[in-house]
Amino acid sequence: MPDSVLIAHIDTEKIDFDRLKLLPAPQSTATHQIIPHHEVVNALVETLGFRHIAVHKMEFAVDRTGNKMFGTLELEQGFTGARFALGLRNSHDKTMRLAMTVGYRVFVCDNLAFNGDFTPVLAKHTKNFQLTRALSVGVDDCQRNFEPMLKAVERWKDTQLSDVTAKLLIYEAFVEGAMELPRHLLKPIHDGYFKPELDDFRPRNLWSLTNSFTGAIKQLDPIPQYRAAAEIGRFFEARKL
DSSP, rough: HHHHHHHTSSSSEOOHHHHHHHOOOOOSSSSOOOOHHHHHHHHHHHHHHTTTTEEEEEEEEEEEOOEEEEEEEEEEEEEETEEEEEEEEEEEESSSSSSSEEEEETTTTTTESSSSOOSSSSOOOOOOOHHHHHHHHHHHHHHHHHHHHHHHHHHHHOOOOHHHHHHHHHHHHHHHOOOOOOOHHHHHHHHHSSSSSSSGGSEEEEEEEEHHHHGGGGGGGGHHHHHHHHHHHHHHTTOOO
């Protein structure tokens, strides 16, 4: 398959669903069930449809082997200036379990943020694993986080920051190691907050600072970017200023 040959020559790549369907998957074993990435996506879209949740856009990233996949399904539902999104991950090589998380996509800047880490939707990829049932539970858990996530965003917008506090949070993230982000992102994050290019992020509040982080990680390769989006979510959700 030409697509799989291309993927084998790079570390990570964003691909669309049509190319995702072409990726070869290894054979399942007696103790480990392989679930092709596109089958997971199809089942998730169907599960969302049963709940009358439409998908606006999908994007995916795979590693050079095609064994690891991260993706986002941007939903039609949302709130002012943003849409809810589901983060999805899957692997064929036992490095990570099938998992989901909830997040949002900001219209004005296309920033993506997840509300915390990816939560596994199954214990193991055993031969008795039922994909539809597991995804149903996962989607229900994500839906329950819609309102808390919306409240968190509203709180961030209402939380005014002094310049000193904003610098301390950046210091905490990088110097104190609260987040495992590459050091070269420190200056883009600082400048994104103190010298914003978009009027939406000129207010000195926690929402603007959050978006300076999520804007900066777009410099990363796709899979590290998904992981960083979850780490940023955990960091700011824990900030009770």
